[in-house]
Amino acid sequence: MESEKEFLANYRLEDYERPSLTTDVAAFMVSTENRTEGRRDPENKLRLLLIKRGGHPYKGMWALPGGFLQSGETIEECALRETMEETNVMPAALVPVAAFSKPGRDPRGWVISNAFVSIITEESVKQVGMDDASDAQWFSVSFDKDDEGLYHLTLEYGDVSLKAVLAEERASYGRTDFRIIDNGGLAFDHASIIAAAMTVLRRAAGDYDTIFGFLPEEFTLTSLQRVQETIMNVSVLPGNFRRMIRNYVEETGEYVKGERHRPAKLFRRKK
Amino acid sequence: MESEKEFLANYRLEDYERPSLTTDVAAFMVSTENRTEGRRDPENKLRLLLIKRGGHPYKGMWALPGGFLQSGETIEECALRETMEETNVMPAALVPVAAFSKPGRDPRGWVISNAFVSIITEESVKQVGMDDASDAQWFSVSFDKDDEGLYHLTLEYGDVSLKAVLAEERASYGRTDFRIIDNGGLAFDHASIIAAAMTVLRRAAGDYDTIFGFLPEEFTLTSLQRVQETIMNVSVLPGNFRRMIRNYVEETGEYVKGERHRPAKLFRRKK
DNA sequence: CAAATAGTGTCTCTAAGACAATATCAC
DNA sequence: GTGATATTGTCTTAGAGACACTATTTG
Numbered sequence: 043m044e045s046e047k048e049f050l051a052n053y054r055l056e057d058y059e060r061p062s063l064t065t066d067v068a069a070f071m072v073s074t075e076n077r078t079e080g081r082r083d084p085e086n087k088l089r090l091l092l093i094k095r096g097g098h099p100y101k102g103m104w105a106l107p108g109g110f111l112q113s114g115e116t117i118e119e120c121a122l123r124e125t126m127e128e129t130n131v132m133p134a135a136l137v138p139v140a141a142f143s144k145p146g147r148d149p150r151g152w153v154i155s156n157a158f159v160s161i162i163t164e165e166s167v168k169q170v171g172m173d174d175a176s177d178a179q180w181f182s183v184s185f186d187k188d189d190e191g192l193y194h195l196t197l198e199y200g201d202v203s204l205k206a207v208l209a210e211e212r213a214s215y216g217r218t219d220f221r222i223i224d225n226g227g228l229a230f231d232h233a234s235i236i237a238a239a240m241t242v243l244r245r246a247a248g249d250y251d252t253i254f255g256f257l258p259e260e261f262t263l264t265s266l267q268r269v270q271e272t273i274m275n276v277s278v279l280p281g282n283f284r285r286m287i288r289n290y291v292e293e294t295g296e297y298v299k300g301e302r303h304r305p306a307k308l309f310r311r312k313k
Numbered sequence: 314m315e316s317e318k319e320f321l322a323n324y325r326l327e328d329y330e331r332p333s334l335t336t337d338v339a340a341f342m343v344s345t346e347n348r349t350e351g352r353r354d355p356e357n358k359l360r361l362l363l364i365k366r367g368g369h370p371y372k373g374m375w376a377l378p379g380g381f382l383q384s385g386e387t388i389e390e391c392a393l394r395e396t397m398e399e400t401n402v403m404p405a406a407l408v409p410v411a412a413f414s415k416p417g418r419d420p421r422g423w424v425i426s427n428a429f430v431s432i433i434t435e436e437s438v439k440q441v442g443m444d445d446a447s448d449a450q451w452f453s454v455s456f457d458k459d460d461e462g463l464y465h466l467t468l469e470y471g472d473v474s475l476k477a478v479l480a481e482e483r484a485s486y487g488r489t490d491f492r493i494i495d496n497g498g499l500a501f502d503h504a505s506i507i508a509a510a511m512t513v514l515r516r517a518a519g520d521y522d523t524i525f526g527f528l529p530e531e532f533t534l535t536s537l538q539r540v541q542e543t544i545m546n547v548s549v550l551p552g553n554f555r556r557m558i559r560n561y562v563e564e565t566g567e568y569v570k571g572e573r574h575r576p577a578k579l580f581r582r583k584k
Numbered sequence: 585c586a587a588a589t590a591g592t593g594t595c596t597c598t599a600a601g602a603c604a605a606t607a608t609c610a611c
Numbered sequence: 612g613t614g615a616t617a618t619t620g621t622c623t624t625a626g627a628g629a630c631a632c633t634a635t636t637t638g
Contacts, residue, residue, distance in 0.1 A: 044369070046369045046370055046371075046372065046420075049368075049369035049370065050420055050421065053369075053422075055333045055421055055422045055423065055424065058333065059384050060332065060333050060334065061331065061334055061382065062326045062329065062331050063331070063332055063334065063425065097320075098315070098317045098320035098321070098324075099317055099320065099321065100317075110329060111332065111414075111425075113330050113423055114416050116414045116415055116416070117414040117425070118414075135485040135486060137485070137486050137488055138409070138410075138411040138412065138488065139409075140409040141409065141412060141427045143382075143387045143388040143389075144387055145385055145386075145387070149317075150321065150324050150326055151324075151326045152326065152384055153326070154334065154388070156412045156427075161486070214406040214408065214522075215408045215432070215517045215520070215522060215523045215526065217408055217409065246486045249486070251485075251486060252486045255485075255486065262617085263618090278600095278601090279601070279603080280616090280617080280618080281602090281603080281604095281619075282599095282601060282602080284617095284619085285599080285600080286599085299609080300609090301609075301610080301615085302609070302610040302611065302614080302616090303614080303616040303617070304607060304609050304616055304617045304618080305609060305616095305617080306616080306617060306618090307617080307618085533590085534591085535589075535590075549627095549628090550629065550630080551590080551591080552592070552628095552629090552630080552631095553627065553629080555590095555592090556626085556627080557626085557627075571637085572588090572589075572636075572637080573588065573589085573636065573637040574587080574588040574589040574590070574635075574636055574637075575588080575590045575634060575635035575636050576589095576590080576636060577589080577590060577591090578590080578591085
């Protein structure tokens with residue numbers, strides 16, 4: 043009878059075929075500020091961080107940041123490391139989306155990706171400073187279902203417009219998988235990863251907890267409401283929104299002055 | 314300048330270190346029938362499918378069904394295949410939980426597991442028939458937080474009682490990770506996988522969609538209510554429960570007779 | 585009949601939606 | 612003052628919780 047010690051001494055994982063493992067990060071940000079000068083209303087847009095691929099495969103196409111898992115690190119550490127390396131952006135939290143493992147999804151061979159949603163504050167992005175020539179850019183996101191049941195994912199940055207079309211492949215127990223009909227110029231199967239990430243994000247944003255992640259420590263209730271409306275693609279009357287989140291926030295005593303209207307109180311998250 | 318074709322021809326995934334990949338399945342069932350004869354009230358319990366490990370490592374200990382991913386299959390296919398092979402139970406749906414990748418989690422080496430929650434109908438279990446000598450058994454599950462913030466996971470089947478203790482390691486955006494304080498006799502890090510699976514299950518069961526998965530096509534509202542109460546560990550007044558699910562079900566016209574009380578209407582899921 | 589569970593009706597309370605009114609800044 | 616947004620209050624409505632009541636079977 044072999045002991046566990048003996049078993050382990052003789053066991054070789056290398057005797058079996060193994061896949062390569064990558065992580066991909068769908069990092070979302072809500073922009074509250076005006077990019078184009080001269081307009082009155084701030085453009086609140088949900089934005090997604092993409093990088094232009096510098097090497098093969100899919101060279102020159104846009105993709106989610108991510109890369110191969112290294113020995114000794116967790117997939118979360120890998121996701122953080124790769125995002126930092128490729129974009130200089132530091133994700134605050136990672137929410138697992140799913141693993142993508144369909145054979146053929148990567149032309150290099152047997153590669154499986156673990157995808158995450160990450161939530162980034164606009165503040166932390168501004169600290170990094172992202173120049174327009176960079177290979178990493180924030181694309182505005184829209185994701186909607188049409189009358190025929192098809193999903194349209196549109197990602198736009200400057201002149202670049204990526205329009206992917208997807209179909210619902212399977213929806214069970216709050217999870218939805220998407221099949222790519224048109225990848226819209228996105229690398230790999232990233233269109234379907236982004237679609238899945240959007241459903242996870244919207245689901246998570248049902249908890250108020252999630253929306254706080256997009257804002258700095260102190261914020262106005264109007265900016266909080268804009269984040270919520272932007273992510274969920276809904277519209278709420280200001281009075282009602284204030285009542286709803288009443289118990290989740292507390293006043294700091296500070297005000298935002300200098301805006302040509304009544305100053306807004308600054309709040310922080312309660313507890 | 315190298316073309317993509319040339320790049321791929323020269324590319325070798327094998328040049329980089331790769332992990333082994335496994336899947337683990339937390340298959341849940343709600344038992345609505347009396348196991349012990351002579352008792353009046355049916356024992357409604359949430360149950361989890363575990364197998365007794367026949368080989369090293371963790372030989373003789375209880376574990377989730379699962380196994381190594383094979384080339385050419387998706388992780389979902391692997392999860393289904395391994396569960397079928399090891400337990401004869403056919404999961405109806407798989408909901409991803411997370412990937413578990415902490416170094417050292419498997420004594421054999423660098424092994425990463427993708428975990429799923431699966432929902433099984435009692436009907437399909439009875440068709441298979443599971444004998445008491447089998448290595449696969451349904452354990453009753455209880456999972457609760459104590460006053461000190463520790464989580465207690467108790468799995469029981471016959472004389473076997475596995476009591477694991479876990480601490481909340483990180484909770485963000487509706488996801489909770491657990492650190493094992495006492496594995497309670499479960500193999501690998503399966504105690505923390507099961508804990509994570511429980512939170513995913515409870516979260517999913519917030520949608521009524523999920524609870525239908527535990528029942529056959531036609532069911533009584535009382536059995537539906539019992540499933541809901543068992544999973545969520547709550548108690549609802551019958552009248553209120555009926556009102557809440559009113560719009561999700563429709564009558565079949567059939568009745569359950571022979572029960573020494575008023576016959577219950579059979580319902581099916583609407584739409 | 586009693587025991588047991590199935591199913592209905594209604595009062596109350598809370599929270600969300602609609603909307604009106606007031607507050608306070610820059611200019 | 613005007614324009615703009617912040618903030619408060621109130622009426623209405625939908626849904627959840629509590630609870631009392633009726634219905635229909637077996638033994």
